[in-house]
Amino acid sequence: WQLGAFYTDEDAAYIERGSALSPAFNPVLDLFTASVLTTYKEKALFGNATWKFTDRFDLALGVRHARNDQEFRQTLGGPLGGDGVQRITESSESVTTWSASPRLFLGEDTMAYVRVATGYRAGSPNPILPAAPEVPAQVKSDTLINYEAGLKSHFWDRRALVEVAAFRIDWDDIRLNLLTAQGISYGVNGGEARSQGVEFTGALMPVDGLRLSSSL
Numbered sequence: 057w058q059l060g061a062f063y064t065d066e067d068a069a070y071i072e073r074g075s076a077l078s079p080a081f082n083p084v085l086d087l088f089t090a091s092v093l094t095t096y097k098e099k100a101l102f103g104n105a106t107w108k109f110t111d112r113f114d115l116a117l118g119v120r121h122a123r124n125d126q127e128f129r130q131t132l133g134g135p136l137g138g139d140g141v142q143r144i145t146e147s148s149e150s151v152t153t154w155s156a157s158p159r160l161f162l163g164e165d166t167m168a169y170v171r172v173a174t175g176y177r178a179g180s181p182n183p184i185l186p187a188a189p190e191v192p193a194q195v196k197s198d199t200l201i202n203y204e205a206g207l208k209s210h211f212w213d214r215r216a217l218v219e220v221a222a223f224r225i226d227w228d229d230i231r232l233n234l235l236t237a238q239g240i241s242y243g244v245n246g247g248e249a250r251s252q253g254v255e256f257t258g259a260l261m262p263v264d265g266l267r268l269s270s271s272l
Contacts, residue, residue, distance in 0.1 A: 057105040062122070066096040074136070088136040092183070098124040111161070118155040118173075123148070128181050136238055145181035147194040165210040175200040177231065182243055188236040195243035198229045217259040224252040 070092040075083035100122035108114040125148045133140035155173035162168060179196040206221030229245040236242065259269040 062100040093129040143184040147181040219257040
């Protein structure tokens with residue numbers, strides 16, 4: 057078993073300027089200026105454990121609970137930007153992810169498994185745009201849940217390896233970027249998507265020093 061804690065504190069600065077140019081491509085007028093200072097803090101607790109029911113069967117479980125707090129300090133100016141006033145936006149969110157994976161050993165060199173695991177990508181606050189009331193205050197996390205079942209096997213005195221698996225990934229609240237009429241980017245949560253299929257990996261060592269591998 058394993059227990060742990062995680063913490064991160066990240067700061068970033070984003071500066072952008074859009075200017076009208078002369079025929080010689082020299083700036084002659086600032087049309088848009090943006091200064092965005094961001095802070096991202098996340099703390100989490102997590103744990104993993106594997107229980108061996110027998111020498112041939114075990115079950116691994118994991119869980120992680122995280123909370124992130126973010127702050128945007130933005131200043132938009134220029135004829136196409138805004139009034140030059142600093143505005144502060146904040147967002148906070150808690151997310152719990154987990155995983156479960158039973159394994160069955162079919163002898164010393166073959167193992168079958170199933171794995172279900174979730175994941176996420178943190179959301180964030182959006183810029184405050186008085187001229188664009190359709191912009192939401194916050195983008196929430198998008199999430200994944202992954203299903204996988206497979207078989208791994210060594211044979212021929214461990215000179216050959218075969219791995220086959222079937223998978224499905226469900227993706228919800230996909231984060232997208234849109235543009236306002238003024239061309240300013242902001243985030244929204246979209247719909248859902250699914251990826252599913254099968255995969256194969258094989259390796260063969262016919263003689264010492266030579267390894268052949270293939271994947272599909």
